[in-house]
Amino acid sequence: MADSDSNIEERVIGHVKWFDPVKGFGFVVASAGGPDILLHVNVLRNFGQSSIADGAGIEITTQHTTRGVQATEIFRIDPPELEDDTPLADIALLEEGDVASAELEPARVKWFDKAKGFGFANIFGKSEDVFLHVEVLRRSGLSDLQPGEALALRVIDGKRGRMAAEVVAWEAGVTEADAETEQS
Numbered sequence: 524m525a526d527s528d529s530n531i532e533e534r535v536i537g538h539v540k541w542f543d544p545v546k547g548f549g550f551v552v553a554s555a556g557g558p559d560i561l562l563h564v565n566v567l568r569n570f571g572q573s574s575i576a577d578g579a580g581i582e583i584t585t586q587h588t589t590r591g592v593q594a595t596e597i598f599r600i601d602p603p604e605l606e607d608d609t610p611l612a613d614i615a616l617l618e619e620g621d622v623a624s625a626e627l628e629p630a631r632v633k634w635f636d637k638a639k640g641f642g643f644a645n646i647f648g649k650s651e652d653v654f655l656h657v658e659v660l661r662r663s664g665l666s667d668l669q670p671g672e673a674l675a676l677r678v679i680d681g682k683r684g685r686m687a688a689e690v691v692a693w694e695a696g697v698t699e700a701d702a703e704t705e706q707s
Contacts, residue, residue, distance in 0.1 A: 530586075531586070531587060532584050532585065532586050532595065533584065533585050533586075534582070534583070534584055534585075534598075535553045535554075535555070535560065535582070535583050535584070535585050536555075536580070536581070536582050537552050537553040537554050537555075537560070537580075537581055537583075538551065538552055538579065538580050539551055539552075539562070539575050539576065539577055539578060539579045539581055539603075540552045540559060540577070541577050542562060542567075542574065542575045542576075542577065542666065544564065544573055544574045544666070544667050544669075547563065547564040548561060548562060548563050548564060549562050549575070550562060551581055551583065551594060557592070558591060558592055559591075559592075560583070560585055560592045560593065561590075561591060561593040561594065562575075562581075562583075562593075562594045563593065563594070566583075566594050566595065566596065566597060567597065569596070569597070570596075570597040570600070570692060570694065571673075571692035571693050571694030572600070572665060572692045573668070573669050573672055574665050574666040574667040574668070575600060575664060575665065575666060576602065576603050576660070576661050576664050576665055576666045577603065577666065578603030578604070579600055579602060579603045579664045580599075580600065580601030580602075580603070581597065581599065581600050581601070582597070582598040582600075583595070583596060583597050583598065584596040584598070600664045600692075601664060602661070602662050602663055602664040603661065603664065625677040625679060625688065625689075626677070627676065627677060627691065628646045628647075628675065628676050628677075628678055629646070629647045629673070629674075629675055629693070630644040630645060630646045630653060630673070630675065630676045630687075631644060631645055631647070631671060631672065631673055631674070632655070632668045632669060632670055632671060632672040632674065633645055633652060633670065634670050635655060635667065635669070635670070637657065637666070637667045640656065640657040640658075641654065641655060641656050641657060642655045642668060643655060644668075644674060644676065644687065646676070646678065651684070651685055652684075652685070653676060653678055653685045653686060653687055654681065654683070654685065654686040654687065655668065655686075655687050655690065656686065656687070659686075659687050659688065659690060660690055662689075663689055663690040663691060665690060668690075673693040674690055674691065674692065674693055675690075675691045675692070675693055676689065676690055676691075677689040
């Protein structure tokens with residue numbers, strides 16, 4: 524491939540084929556077809572996340588290199604379409620708008636164990652733990668969390684205490700909170 528081809532960027536919409544945060548990369552399949560697109564963890568981190576769920580929708584900029592097509596920037600991530608759309612019991616009992624109307628709160632991951640399917644985070648300035656369930660992560664477009672990772676959470680009171688009903692990347696949460704402030 525000629526060097527001039529490596530400077531050509533293209534905006535692509537597709538979905539995540541797979542992503543392994545341990546390996547630090549995964550692949551995206553473009554909706555329009557074509558070769559798999561390498562998604563490196565650094566590009567994901569620049570978006571404010573350290574993981575992404577398999578099947579998540581994604582809008583990216585790509586660049587053709589001598590090693591293939593690579594993602595260079597992420598614009599949007601949409602949660603994957605789930606076959607089993609049954610919500611968690613705590614969330615199923617809520618009114619439809621309750622989660623959406625909950626304020627995004629800044630938080631930091633205390634710990635998360637993907638194999639166990641849960642973990643905990645702390646809201647900044649508050650002492651209580653907030654429960655994080657792996658299904659909430661998947662529905663939010665994430666697959667795993669790292670200790671110390673900054674997030675924005677919509678928190679509800681569940682049967683066993685405070686729990687996250689939605690998880691977004693810190694940068695996405697800040698952008699959304701700024702937009703909500705401008706609208707008020």
